[in-house]
Amino acid sequence: MTRRGAGLALLACGIAGLPFLASSAYLLTVFNIIGLSTIVTLGLILLGSSGQVSLGQAAFYGLGAYGSALLSRDLGWSPWATIAIATAATAGVAYLVGVPTLRLAEHFFVLATLGFGIIVNVLMVQLVDVTGGASGLRDIPGLRIAGVSLAADRAFYYLVWGLALAALLLAQNITSHRTGRALRAILGSEVGAAALGVEVSRYKMQVFVASAAYAALAGGLYAHYIRFISPSPFSLYASLFFLIMAVVGGLTNIWGGLFGAALITILDQVIRAQVPRVFPRVGGEYQTAIYGILLVLIMIFFPSGIVRGALDLGRLLRPVGPEPAKGGSA
Amino acid sequence: MTARPLSRRLIILAAAAAGTAGLLAPAPPAGGQGAPIKIGTVFAVTGPASSLGKPEKDTATMLQSQLQSAGGIGGRPVQIISYDSETDPTKAVLLIKKAVTEDNAVAVVGGTTSPESQAMADYAMAAEVPFMSVAASTTLSVPTRAWVFQTPQRNATAAAKALEYLVAIHAKTFAFLYRNDDFGQDGLVALRTYGLHQGVALVDAEPFAATDTDLSVQVARARVKNPDAMVVWSTPPTASIAAKNIRQLGIRAPILESHGIANRAFIQLAGPAAEGVVFPAGKLLVAGRLPAGDPQKALLEKYASDFEAANRYAASTFGGHAYDGITMLADALRHVGPDKARIREYLEHVRGFIGTGGTFNMSPQDHNGLGTRDMVLVVIKNGAWDLWK
């Protein structure tokens, strides 16, 4: 318990100090996007802790973004309030979506979330009068505290990472205690969990709503940070990438959200920065190919995600393990 | 039991952070008096708009070597930095930021699609850096924004040119089949509005998705309204599928397409259905058939042959938009040097600049500087492009 707390505190210190090590606006933007992706991915990992997979996460991200952007832009409400409202409303939407879909068997649930994502994206493109259509929505107000703008990358950095850490802590807590055990039991066997009195459908719903709220919160922050939104960052493709972040990080570990989002984003940036240096005349096509190959390699070497992979590696490197000796009764 | 690996996690995190900082840091600029002037470019080399972004990026690469062999600008080398936005506005913003803050680019060319350009334009305004958009959305330069310029003929301009054809063939009604994205939606608004003014009525509008594989349903719905002309606003392959489906369903009305079909692929995919299709375009496609006195003729022929020599595929108008943006910037650098505010000032007063897209006449009220006179109507005849008379 206390060690975990200490770890979080250390992480918080590291995050707080990072802008002093790497202070360019561009790097801060990269970190900010990692922060936003971390929150979205944490939602997926929460969902994954009960064994569910969603291909609609970007749609909830988008609902948060569009909801908050529209309320603040067209009604003039404070972005802080609209982020909260959009998050709550998106959670409500998730509830309504969950009522029929959570009863579906595994693959059909994935299909349903995929369908939901496509429906939301179609609405973003199609409701031109409200959403600005495919051309997007401009002039979204930025965030301010007591008249001071948080538009600057560094100010936003502290905001988004503060929230990301809080999200991490909450997710960590949800997956420990009674709720976490129930979720992992559902992951192991819905039948076995139900036989012990775990209200399977209620837990699945709670965690689905929470994951949507995570995404929507990040979406609201995104809208007031970039201050321009269009349907494409909330497409099926984006949902897929959030899922990749979650799986690469490791669906069974909350820290996978942070490390998956960070690794995938950084990988993307490093390939972008390094490939042209090695092959000066090539363009994005090589980057896509290399990215794909690296993704395959990561998954082959860390099939349970990089967090689990790093832990296993650590265990191997330690000469005398603290775990009780195995094999006594095997 | 989860406590122990914590230290390891933190080590990994620290390593990752340090690694990021190290790997993402820009290469040290070539020092000394010959420090390069940098122009940033951000094109959608991959993703849905790659057929536009790829020639744009290849044009930038070609211009880089041309500028290099010309000895740079004002004795200083010029470096054109290329980034791929993957047709994603968020990445486009990230990359324009990178170009400006990491690479110290004095100006940025790019934004293949309108959403990318819009997102980049907002950043350019905030960071006060000249931005040459290569997207065609009308709203990019109407109303004018101080730091945002646009090199393609606006969608509204193309639509106005297209309408000249409908008026010339005395069409009273037309059906509009469009790809349901910013390109198609922009065209719909422009053609409907202009048509209203010129007595050509829109009788049916049918959207479709970029990934659609067959459009005969949309065509069949349009056929019910019996329009005088069929207008299609998209790029291949859907633009070709639409033309094929129109002919397959036995519709004989003339087909008018958009400037989005200005590449060979349209003709190949549409086959016989391409015959007689008319579309508005920059003069690049018909450079060889322009009268000798046309001011753009020499430039267009040079660009096309240079591009084909460098890239083994035919030049397109999209690459031309990048060409115009970069050469106009080079021109500005030659006259005022690498100063953002002075570049902006210079660009705003460009007059008579001959580019692939037309003769640019900028002003504080018009950051595009092109009009319908810079476009031509092209007809596909015997599988080749020709000027429509």
Add this chain to the structure above:
Amino acid sequence: MTAPLLEVVDLTKRFGGVSAVDGVSFAAAPQEITTVIGPNGAGKTTLFNLITGFVPPTSGDVIYRGQRITGMPAPQVAGAGIIRTFQNLIIFNETTVVENVMVGCHRWTRTGFIQAALALPAAVREDRTVRETAMAALALVGLEGRAHDRARDLPFGQQRLLEVARALVARPALLLLDEPTAGLSAQEAQHLVALIRRLRADGVTFVVIEHNMDVVMDAADRVIVLEYGEKIAEGPPQAVQRDPRVIAAYLGEEVPGP
């Protein structure tokens, strides 16, 4: 005679045209150990599925503490105090042995989503109790040494015991065990029977599906025999053992005339 804890009335389940359970009725008094025997495919497990709410019956009723619980969802049935184990074991593979058992405490613990998310002191306290309870139960079945191993690394017999421990910590009033001694050594089986007796003394009622006749004779107060979904005999073990219909069912012979 005291009022029965569980009463099964004319319970029937048809899958397609086949009756898996056909008009079965019986009652289990508090602290009684009832065993259900019968050849493979006799409908024993289906009977458990019907009682515990995993499968809705075609007709008939399940009455628990005088209340009709027919068709009640499985988690609610478990919540009311009817806990079961599974013939082919359901272990939460990816978690540790002790955590498997801790899930068993779900029924009587209260920490909700919000309390957990905020790690309120009550949640932390409850966690401590749950862990202690689980460790105690593991000690009871002799698995305390493997508490922190991954559950799937245990051999089959120990997984069986783990499942029993997990059922115990749920503090059930009625415990349905589906072949609890399958895969256990004779010694482990004896130990388990002793445990069942002890728990019965503490107030738990048992319904046990069992193939091991020694266990049945040793532990059961009453035996119910199923064949092709129908109850063909019921009574004290010794009486049932002599029932010709039962002998026939097991030996696959024609039922001799009475």
Add this chain to the structure above:
Amino acid sequence: MLALLPQLLLTGITIGSIYALIALGFVLIYGVTGILNFAQGEFSMLGALVCATLLAWHLPLATAALISVAATCVLGALTERLAVEPAFGAHPLTLIIITFGVSMALRGLALMLWGADPYALPEFTPGPPLVLLGGVLVRQAVWAIGLSVAVVGALFTFFVRTVPGAAVRACADNAFACRLVGISPRRVSLAAFTLSAALGAVAGIVITPITGATYDMGLGLGLKGFVAAVIGGLGNAPAAVVGGYLVGIIESLATGYLVPGYAGAITFLVLLAVLFLQREGVLHGAQRRQA
């Protein structure tokens, strides 16, 4: 508006035949290995683009098609050996992400080799479209429909009537039993990927005369094929083909009779409604696992 119906149905069948062919590739791999292969659409892309290139080198269509199918087969086998096999036994999601990585790599490779412009293939039997009940059907669509039916027939014959087929089916159910009878699940998986790549390539070549071929066509095709395959229950080839046609026809009817821009959304609403109503797709409590 009823006059539109024949055309809508014919278009729906045309689109549906395309989806069905891709769905078959999904089912083939999922059925025997339990892996959802997100690179399935890329096989079609590669088949079509290689064929277009060979055609440009003046090879006859049939030869070009054969070579490109063979080349894609090799690629399918390589995919299995280099990317999937090393991660054998990992969580299904991990394997899905691996196939997604493969699809990105192939897409990048295709962009390098072919660029972003679309390529065309000629119709196998050129000629004016067929007129049926007042609607028109492109000749090439007849090929696509015929192929989807023929493949189902061939798969059915293989899996149900032949010994190796039955063995493969057994493997899908139980990898352990499979080893007992001397069949290596790895060999089966290799065969499934190779065969599925062939199927994908053939599908790509057959549909390109209708749609054109681009380096990124795999994404859209893969998505629709996936949807069709899931609708069909993922394990069942004839059902996947029905799923493909169902998706195509619903899409076409939604476009024709409802608001066209919303067709994609409406299609999904209808499909989901079908799923909810059909209890088959719904896992109710423990019924299945405990049965």
